[in-house]
Amino acid sequence: MHPLLHRLDELAAHLATRDDTVAVLGLGSAGAQRGRLDDHSDLDFFLVVEEGATSRYADGTGWLETPCPVVYSFANERHGRKALYADGIFVEYAVFTVAELHRVAFRGARVVWRRADAPPGLTESDVPEPRPPFDTVEFHLNEALTNLYVGLHRELRGEHLSAARFIQGHAVDRVIALLRLSEGEPPYRDVFDPSRRVERTYPPHVLPLAAMVPGYRGNVAAARAVLDWLSARFPIPAPLGARIEEMLSS
Template structure:
């Protein structure tokens, strides 16, 4: 058994002794896709507790250290923490009641442990993750990418290189990933919360030339030029926005 899965099992053994603990759900590479676990994975989980117990579990981490001493931790949200065990296992978790869990978007959860009287279907209790919106269309993502380039190049010309890099090399690239998802779906396990995950395994460089699209802080113009070419080679670009982008690149 992978050490991270063993850690979850050991944690579950301890939680089973606590009457206000309801369930432990593994997420991400500790969820149903736990075959993805490797030496670079972190351990994500939800702890489900009884009504009124969330604050106590969020503030007091004695339950977390039951399997192994915790060397480092901090609260990264109201009901959750990030922590590193003394043996190097890094965890990120959040704590909810059954009712709160039902309102969360999540997917791929795995029940590691639950009380015999826990409600059924906890691993599938959440709202669908990554559900499409009315704006999840080729037209939307294409025009978002183009306007990201337009705004980013103006900021580059103003000398605001960092924000320009975000518009050109992050936001526009996110839209390119969305376009590929809609027009050239790949046979890989997509992360609905972070489309950049495992993208190198999904698309070869000839399909998504990331080295050209994300060349770094000093190369916003080159990145914008590469992204415009990538978009124009795959989709019809309205000259009313394409030409102003080319004008900015020429300055």
Template sequence: MHPMLRRLDDLATHLAVRPDTVALLGLGSAGVDHDRLDEHSDLDFFLVVADGAVARYVAETDWLAAPCPVAYSFANERNGRKARYADGIFVEYAVFTVAELSRLPFTGARVVWQRPDAPPGLADAGAPAPPPTPYDTVEFHLNEALTNLYVGLHRELRGERLTAARFIQTYAVDRALALVRLTEPGGHRRDPFDPSRRVEQAYPPEVLPLAEMVPGYLHNRAAARAMLDWLQARFPVDPVIGGAVRELLAR
């Protein structure tokens, strides 16, 4: 058994003797897709507790330390913490009641442990993911990417290099990921909450040249040129905005 799965099992053994706990759910690579676990994985989970117990389980970490001492932790949101065990296992978790869990969008959860009288279907209790918006189209993502380049290059020329990098090497790249999702067959397991996960496994550099699109803080113009070339090679770029971006690149 992978050490992280064993850690969850050991944690569940401790939680089972606490009267105010309901269930422990593994998420991400500790969920139903736990075959993805490797030495670089962190351990994500939900702890489901009785009404009124959430704040205590977020504030206190004695229960978390039952299988192994906790060397570092901090509250990163109202319902959860990030922590690192003394043996190097890094965890990110959140604590909810059954009612709160039912209102959360999540997928791929696995029941590690639950009380015999816990409500059925906790791993599938999450609210459905929001449906695609009317703007999840090639036209929308293409033009968002082009206008990201346009705004980013203006900020680069103004000397605002960091915000330029975000527009050119982050926002526009996000739109490129959406474009390949819509137009290229991908056999990888997409993360519905983070489109950047595992894209290198799905798209080779000749399809998605990320090294050229994201060359770094000092190379915004090169990144914008690579992105524009990539867009124009694959999609019908409007000549007005495409020409405007080319003019900025020539300045």
């Protein structure tokens, strides 16, 4: 068994002895998609507890240290923490009641342990999957183009960081969405972060990320790479395309 999964099983075995715990849910590569697990994975999980016990487990780490000492931790949100074990395992977890859990957006959870009287449906979120206003080629194409337009204006203004986020971030996210729509749903897609595992899914000749994401001083070159990629696959609205070309040439 992979050390991360073994650590989660150890935690679950300890938590199962407590009266105020309801379930432990593995997430991410410790969840339903364990094929993603490798030596660079961290350990993500939810702890489901009784009403009134959330702060006890979110604020204290005594229970977390049962299998191994914790050498570093901090509260990264009201319900949870990030922590590093002495043996190098990095964990990120959150603590919820059953009612709170249903108001959290998550996907791909796996029951590691649940109390016999735990309610059904713990691995299903009531929060819809995050979606853009329109998940269409037209939307993602025009979003990418307007991201380039706004980003290049910020680059010309000297706002290189903001420009990079528009050109090398937002526009590239739209490129990834266009690939998803044209080539089918990729394996192990992270609905909350489109950048996850794209290198495994799309080879460089399909998604030339090195050209699209060259870095802080590479915004103009990145915009050119994204525009060329879009132009080779989709009709570009002439008025906006001409304006972007003008800025690329200025």
